Amino acid sequence: MKTIQFHKAKFIIALGAIALFSAGLSSCKKDKDAEPSAYIMATNSAEGSTSQDFTVDDNKTNVNALAYTQATTYTPVKVGDHQLQFKSSGTATVNSTASLNTEAGNYYSVFYLDDKSTVTLKDDQTDPQPGKARVRFINLSSVLTTNVDFGVAAGTKLVTGLGRKAASAYYEINAATAFSLYLAGSTSVLLNIPVTIQAGHIYTVYVSGSTGATLSYHLIMNK
Incomplete structure (x- = not known):
């Protein structure tokens, strides 16, 4: 009878050790998931x-x-x-x-x-105001070595003197707004940017291209 109790005690201890080990693994997994x-x-x-x-x-x-x-x-x-x-x-x-x-x-x-x-x-993932979108602009074109301006299609400039490889601030924009690209200080449109902007989202508009003929615009939805 004593022998049986001894083996039973060892069995209970082993189960306890397994439970502790499993709990440790679970805790480590949770810690890893929580990184x-x-x-x-x-x-x-x-x-x-x-x-x-x-x-x-x-x-x-x-x-x-x-x-x-x-x-x-x-x-x-x-x-x-x-x-x-x-x-x-x-x-x-x-x-x-x-x-x-x-x-x-x-x-x-x-x-x-x-x-x-x-x-x-x-x-910046800050949500726009209700009914608005947030947009930033970047010049990544190797042909545009001087500064550029970005504006809404109606002619009002939002960004002035933006250098190559630089990003503008974010702007609150009405849905369906289209944009234009200008050489800095110019009123002549260099590139029309008729992107589709939807309220409630955050966008990046960037221009690229290695020649004047291949200068183009692109739209990324960041959120």
């Missing part, structure tokens, strides 16, 4: 480029290769310092490298340019 994240979206804005893969710390984030004007969705990454690279799709050839320090809960956009440089921007 704060940041979010990165990558865009290939280099007109003459081959399709690109985008990696964060050598981990590819895109499912399909990024052809010119194509972008990833927002990819969650750990908070902290990261190495970002654009590579020729399916190869180890690195075309551009940049570093980015991410903060918890923040969103970032990364662009690959004609000159094989990388532009990184922090995205």
Whole structure:
């Protein structure tokens, strides 16, 4: 009888140890799941480029290769310092490298340019006012080496003197607003931008192209 009780006690102790181990694993998983994240979206804005893969710390984030004007969705990454690279799709050839320090809960956009440089921007995800959209503008065209202005199609300028690789502030815009691109200080429209803007969303409008003939506009919905 004593022997039976002894084995029974050992069995109960073993069950307890297994339960504690399982609880520890569950706790570790919860801690891992609870790690704060940041979010990165990558865009290939280099007109003459081959399709690109985008990696964060050598981990590819895109499912399909990024052809010119194509972008990833927002990819969650750990908070902290990261190495970002654009590579020729399916190869180890690195075309551009940049570093980015991410903060918890923040969103970032990364662009690959004609000159094989990388532009990184922090995205503001603040919701627009009811009935409005929020829009920012970026000049990523290698042919526009001087500053540019952006305005609404009616002629009112929103952004003046925006340099290449620079992003404007965000603007509250009415739905269905179209835009125009000008050389800085000019009233002559360089490029019409008849994008479709919907209320309640946040957008990036960027221009790209390596020649005057291929200068074009593109719209990204960030939220």
